[in-house]
Amino acid sequence: MRNRELANIFIKIGDALEFKGEMPFKIAAYRKAARTLEDLTEDIEVLWKDGKLTSIPGVGKGIAKKIDEYLETGEMKKYKEAMEGISSDLLELLNIQGMGPKTLRIAHDTLGVSSRKDLEKVIKDGSLASLPGMGEKKVENIKKGLEVFSAEEKRISIGIALPLAEEVIDWIKQAGVERVAPAGSLRRMRETIGDIDILCASNRGGEIIDHFTNFARVERILAKGETKGSIIIKEGYQIDLRVVPEECFGAALQYFTGSKPHNIKLRSIARQKGLKISEYGIFKGNNKIAGREEEEIYSTLGLAWIPPELREDRGEIELGKAPELVDYDDIRGDFHIHSNYSDGVNSIKEIAEFAKGLGYEYIAITDHSKSAKYANGLDEKRLRKEMREIERVQEEVGIRIFRGTEVDILRDGSLDFDDNILQDLDIVIAAVHMFPKQDLTDVILKACSNPHVDAIAHPTGRLISRRQGYKVNINEVIECAASTNTALEINCYYDRLDLSDVNARRAKQSGAKIILSSDAHNLGMMKGMRFGVGVARRAWLSRSDVLNTFSAAQLESWLKERV
């Protein structure tokens, strides 16, 4: 899979051309192609071999030819040409807030700035401020931007951002406003969030913003005006609040939810109809014809309302109607929970009662297997004991509990338990818990092909905040899962969200079933399911793709039939 590799090349070409002052639309074309490639569920090499490159949106004759050249020869003339006299260190500087292509160009040409160090130097010695069009304040902004830039990229997991946003929304509501909502990538349920965007309807902007900036954990107030406030809280996250009049709320919500490519496409549709969209509404000439409700924005353009999770310009607009997506209310159970038999903190009974309180029809208890020493993994004897306890609790609490295990996949692809005990369990999820340098694709494929394995847990092993995951060709795993009718897990723990939305969408297209699992080690973690639902929706999964929407009886027959 070389999609990302090609996407990165086109991103660099875009940056390089921007630096060189090339036509903006050409630059946008490369970036659009890059983005499409990143999101593409098909393998670019397959499309290439089939001669279907130009069927990819944003890929025309020109870019197709460049992809062809690159896949054929490993090189791309256009890339070399664009990068002539330009280093990656230099292009990196374009990511600094306040530093655009024009500013970088002039700093490079007149002061020889081509790296972060150079930039720091010309800020310090005042030469940057002396350039035409520059001044002290601009330099100060770039300096601040450089500080943020240096502090590593800081995106927050949705699992941290969403509860935080809800806390802030509660605070804003105390100022006596009704309509307050998250916007931006948070509302689109992206896996990670840059800044937290919140939108509010009121005619008392200044007053609301004032109240907002008095939030308990404010560290610094960045901006405080009549319509917009911006704070940084103690944890280091930026939160922006915008206040608009009630009659603009829908338009503003649509606008600030984005994504940018989605909005661009909507606006071009509006333009074709002789309309104009802004965050204040849809206008025909000077007449506002929509804006209070978000649905109006879409319906005025002749479209059905589109769920925020889909708004990425990945075909959701052309579709004409919203696809049926799995919803949090559809979730009837949880497939991956640890009890105090291994490394969880709660008893099976506590878990069962809590699950019942969540409205679940069933859960699976899946403690670690014996090799997972660090997690107090169960040997066969303890697992048998646990199975008996599960049966008792099931009777007592009155919720279906599947007797399960999260069995370790060992280095040679064999499982940590033998068939004798696996066949006595209701559900077996298998997982890798090691991080060797070697590629684990074959190891996972072997486990996936084992008829006793019903699902592969956290298939790539990534942790959003701190590790990439093991070396694995996830597309091969997806294909294998589809062909062996083995489910793939979306692990809903906020720092995993593994599968990612892109991989989950690939899984759907391959026909693999998906399970959502909290991987809970305590009761609170069981509520993390909603983050995984976000991933599933972003992956366009419908109810029939997700086993958690099945009834207990349907599941039992699925588990029986798949072997």
Added chain:
DNA sequence: GCCGTTTTCGGCCCGACTGTTTTCAGTCG
């Protein structure tokens, strides 16, 4: 460089804000 109920050329989303200017360019979302 892409693309097509204004089609194979001539368009390509829109507005706010900022800081530098003295009417606007650059940057951002």
